[in-house]
Amino acid sequence: MTGKTHIIGGLAASLAYAQFTTYDPVLLVGAGVVGALIPDICHGGSKIGRTFPLISKLINVIFGHRSFTHSLLFLFIVSLLLKSFVTNEAVTEGILVGMVSHLVLDMMTRNGIKLLFPFKIRVRFPLTTRTGGTVESLVLAALSVLSVYFGYEAFGVYLQ
Incomplete structure (x- = not known):
């Protein structure tokens, strides 16, 4: 999937997760967007890879793309680090929710992800799409509609 x-x-x-929590939705959503970009640190052409090119290159050389940073192991390590060093639960939860959304979206691609890293098994959905293709555009449109719906639900109190 593409960065957008x-x-x-x-x-x-x-925003959907905000429906079930009492966390500040602004912090939760901001962190969710950041978290959604983190797994692609292994790809130099990604938004986060271009922001941190040396780290991106190092991770890519060691692990490759869609392996360690797209795994449950990485998610677990990031979770431990966040819970140890970040005092705001909304930020921690938002980053983790964003990372999970990234993994789910990349499982929709033909190459899938190495969710069970260090095992070399690639995990993907039975029906897949090509990155940047028409189906991804439809997924983007559906996610946009869901964002408006859940955004109204999360921030509707502020609009009244």
């Missing part, structure tokens, strides 16, 4: 789809995916997922 991951951003909207993180937005939609964190």
